[in-house]
Amino acid sequence: MKVQLRKLAHARSGDKGDTANVGLIALREEFYPILVREVTGDRVKDHFKGICQGDVERFELPNLGALNFLLHESLGGGGTLSLMTDAQGKTFSTALLRMMVEISDDEAQELGFG
Amino acid sequence: MKQVIRIAAGQGFWGDLPDAPVRQVEGGPIDYLMLDYLAEVTMSIMQKQKARDPNAGYAKDFVPLMKRILPACVDRNIRVTANAGGVNVKGCAEAVIAVARELGLAGKLRIGIVTGDDIMGRLDEFLENGIALRNMDTGEGLATIRDRIQSANVYLGAWPMVEALNKGAQIVITGRATDTGLTLAPLIHEFGWAADNWDMMAAGTIAGHIIECGAQASGGNCQFDWQNIPDMADVGFPIAEGSPDGSFVITKHEGTGGCVSVPSVKEQLVYEMGDPHEYITPDCVADFTTIRLEDDGKDRVRVNGIKGKPATEFLKVSISYSAGYKAVGTLVYSWPDAYEKAKAADKILRARLEKLGLRFDQVLTEFVGVNATHGPLAGLPSTEAAEVQLRVGVRGSDRTAVERFTKEIAPLILTGPPGVTGFAGGRPKVEEIVAYWPALIPKELVTPKVEVLEA
Numbered sequence: 270m271k272v273q274l275r276k277l278a279h280a281r282s283g284d285k286g287d288t289a290n291v292g293l294i295a296l297r298e299e300f301y302p303i304l305v306r307e308v309t310g311d312r313v314k315d316h317f318k319g320i321c322q323g324d325v326e327r328f329e330l331p332n333l334g335a336l337n338f339l340l341h342e343s344l345g346g347g348g349t350l351s352l353m354t355d356a357q358g359k360t361f362s363t364a365l366l367r368m369m370v371e372i373s374d375d376e377a378q379e380l381g382f383g
Numbered sequence: 384m385k386q387v388i389r390i391a392a393g394q395g396f397w398g399d400l401p402d403a404p405v406r407q408v409e410g411g412p413i414d415y416l417m418l419d420y421l422a423e424v425t426m427s428i429m430q431k432q433k434a435r436d437p438n439a440g441y442a443k444d445f446v447p448l449m450k451r452i453l454p455a456c457v458d459r460n461i462r463v464t465a466n467a468g469g470v471n472v473k474g475c476a477e478a479v480i481a482v483a484r485e486l487g488l489a490g491k492l493r494i495g496i497v498t499g500d501d502i503m504g505r506l507d508e509f510l511e512n513g514i515a516l517r518n519m520d521t522g523e524g525l526a527t528i529r530d531r532i533q534s535a536n537v538y539l540g541a542w543p544m545v546e547a548l549n550k551g552a553q554i555v556i557t558g559r560a561t562d563t564g565l566t567l568a569p570l571i572h573e574f575g576w577a578a579d580n581w582d583m584m585a586a587g588t589i590a591g592h593i594i595e596c597g598a599q600a601s602g603g604n605c606q607f608d609w610q611n612i613p614d615m616a617d618v619g620f621p622i623a624e625g626s627p628d629g630s631f632v633i634t635k636h637e638g639t640g641g642c643v644s645v646p647s648v649k650e651q652l653v654y655e656m657g658d659p660h661e662y663i664t665p666d667c668v669a670d671f672t673t674i675r676l677e678d679d680g681k682d683r684v685r686v687n688g689i690k691g692k693p694a695t696e697f698l699k700v701s702i703s704y705s706a707g708y709k710a711v712g713t714l715v716y717s718w719p720d721a722y723e724k725a726k727a728a729d730k731i732l733r734a735r736l737e738k739l740g741l742r743f744d745q746v747l748t749e750f751v752g753v754n755a756t757h758g759p760l761a762g763l764p765s766t767e768a769a770e771v772q773l774r775v776g777v778r779g780s781d782r783t784a785v786e787r788f789t790k791e792i793a794p795l796i797l798t799g800p801p802g803v804t805g806f807a808g809g810r811p812k813v814e815e816i817v818a819y820w821p822a823l824i825p826k827e828l829v830t831p832k833v834e835v836l837e838a
Contacts, residue, residue, distance in 0.1 A: 279606040280653075281650040281651070281653055281654050282654075283656075286819070287520065288520075290653075290655060292652070293653075294607075294646070294653065296607075317760075318759070319759045328656075328659050328660070329672075330659050330671060330672050331672070332674055332688075333652060334649075335653055337656050339657065345745070348423065348818060348819050349424055349706070349816050349817055350706060350816060352711065352776030352777070352778055353749070353755075354749055354755040354756065355755070360757065362606065363606075363756075363757070364756070364757040364758070367757065367760050
């Protein structure tokens with residue numbers, strides 16, 4: 270079944286120049302392996318089509334049950350150069366939580382989705 | 384040696400809640416107050432202020448704040464680390480000394496100042512000697528913007544502040560210093576950590592990272608269960624309780640609002656994170672994948688296990704330069720078909736700009752209520768949407784063109800689609816863009832200077 274990422278994770282995002290970072294944190298420990306499996310760099314790049322013009326890098330932080338994504342060339346030049354309302358990428362966190370991810374029926378049952 | 388040092392964060396940025404530092408001092412026991420004032424482009428603003436008035440060029444708010452809290456700080460031996468000095472550290476220190484004397488604290492207070500971060504006057508020397516100061520993001524050489532530079536400062540780390548504390552400074556004022564150094568320095572000073580004890584350097588750095596954005600670690604901007612975070616009107620700012628072994632607890636004063644929880648600390652840990660294995664500061668390279676968090680009771684999170692690696696041979700330089708002009712104009716369109724009306728207005732506006740022959744580096748249209756935060760991810764709005772804000776921004780090197788653009792917004796009210804309002808603010812303002820140029824410089828070329836002044 271499909272589950273929206275907001276049911277599995279919370280997030281915070283910020284900026285470094287023209288790069289947005291999104292830290293994605295599992296709401297429960299058991300959700301972390303699903304994030305690792307489903308929320309790949311390629312899928313995030315595809316999710317942010319039309320927003321992220323550059324590469325997407327992904328880093329794993331199993332100690333925090335978190336993934337960190339760097340979305341390059343995403344902030345209209347970044348900092349003071351950007352004309353965007355969200356020049357600092359603050360709402361990329363919730364934008365990522367819109368993503369739908371696939372979990373198996375067994376997982377759904379085990380994790381209480383159903 | 385004290386076994387626990389309490390370091391309280393008082394400002395997450397220049398412009399944060401004005402009373403937060405006062406409440407940190409008055410709300411319970413603390414040993415240190417750390418105050419971060421400098422955003423990336425703040426230095427250029429201060430450089431301009433100093434050009435107009437040689438006594439200006441620092442965070443002005445810091446002086447009245449000191450006036451309010453100095454008596455309590457002296458009374459209870461609370462020490463302050465602040466990068467409030469901007470481009471005029473000495474001027475800032477002298478203003479604080481004047482306030483201290485007014486309060487009858489002459490002879491009771493030492494103020495440490497850290498300078499040497501300002502390399503504006505040495506740029507040509509560096510360029511001539513083959514230090515290219517290339518943009519870390521784009522790889523471009525500094526020559527492309529040399530004539531437009533407004534400020535150039537090195538990020539200094541914790542050690543010059545440690546020297547000031549070791550010399551008995553109660554207030555340490557720096558220019559450009561890392562936010563994390565403001566927290567790490569007191570821990571080094573109190574616990575006598577060695578410079579190559581990389582795990583301790585990393586632990587203090589991460590403690591600094593957690594509290595440096597103020598309440599963003601204690602319930603502010605926290606997505607996790609945000610509806611149930613109590614009493615945000617009275618939010619408590621975070622406090623790090625450091626121990627000699629590098630472990631620490633994040634907490635806040637009793638009786639304050641907000642929350643310190645494992646999720647609230649995790650959200651702050653990932654904020655503005657790059658490669659988590661390599662969080663690079665002047666003092667060390669911290670590894671965020673080694674952090675262990677534990678619930679330690681109500682509004683207490685214990686942090687331990689942190690590993691660090693040797694610092695690099697470089698310091699980061701923050702250069703600001705003039706990068707043209709921009710302006711943003713907005714109008715609000717109402718039901719029915721608010722989005723269609725806003726789109727039609729944008730078309731008309733763009734056609735007029737085109738006819739005027741105005742050239743910009745960028746013209747950006749956003750529709751607030753439709754796509755300003757999540758872009759195409761949000762999908763199309765309902766035709767029943769109550770309102771949509773049209774928001775158009777332009778950017779370019781020609782000030783006259785940007786100025787002309789600002790005169791084309793309000794006329795749309797009488798010469799465009801119906802049901803429009805939201806122009807009470809008048810014509811948009813033309814802003815000079817001061818952009819940020821990050822670069823690296825070999826450490827040995829920079830010499831921090833520490834002085835201790837008597838009040």
